[in-house]
Amino acid sequence: MTSHVLNPCPQCGRRFDFPLTGCMTFVAESLIANSNGKCPECGTPVVVDQPLPTAEHVDSLAAAQTDSEKRDVKIVDLPLSIRCRLQIHKMNIETLGGLLQISKDAVRQQLAESPTYIDDIQSMLDEHGLKWQP
Numbered sequence: 001m002t003s004h005v006l007n008p009c010p011q012c013g014r015r016f017d018f019p020l021t022g023c024m025t026f027v028a029e030s031l032i033a034n035s036n037g038k039c040p041e042c043g044t045p046v047v048v049d050q051p052l053p054t055a056e057h058v059d060s061l062a063a064a065q066t067d068s069e070k071r072d073v074k075i076v077d078l079p080l081s082i083r084c085r086l087q088i089h090k091m092n093i094e095t096l097g098g099l100l101q102i103s104k105d106a107v108r109q110q111l112a113e114s115p116t117y118i119d120d121i122q123s124m125l126d127e128h129g130l131k132w133q134p
């Protein structure tokens with residue numbers, strides 16, 4: 001999965017820096033989610049090599065064997081919606097292990113604006129036999 005962001009925009013020169021994460025994968029994904037991979041200023045496509053929604057997607061979580069391997073999976077690689085992963089990343093969490101160290105109630109509060117996300121996360125955890133830290 002290799003999305004590349006033309007940064008700055010070749011048309012209008014807008015820069016797509018997200019100081020919060022500093023992660024270009026997230027810049028690419030949020031551009032895809034928010035403006036279909038196009039520059040919000042001038043509409044020029046700035047995300048190239050967009051990953052197809054299903055094809056060739058490697059599910060890192062499914063590939064992880066041990067509990068600690070699962071906890072090392074990066075949030076960006078989790079089988080969750082782009083917006084849900086962005087919300088988790090905004091909480092300064094990098095890995096699934098980091099997420100599980102926070103209580104489910106605290107995460108639910110953080111995701112209060114999008115109540116379905118916590119259900120998505122819970123079904124993902126159930127599917128992979130993972131639990132929140134007690």
Ligand SMILES: [Zn+2]
Nearest residue numbers: 009012039042
């Ligand atoms: Zn532009």
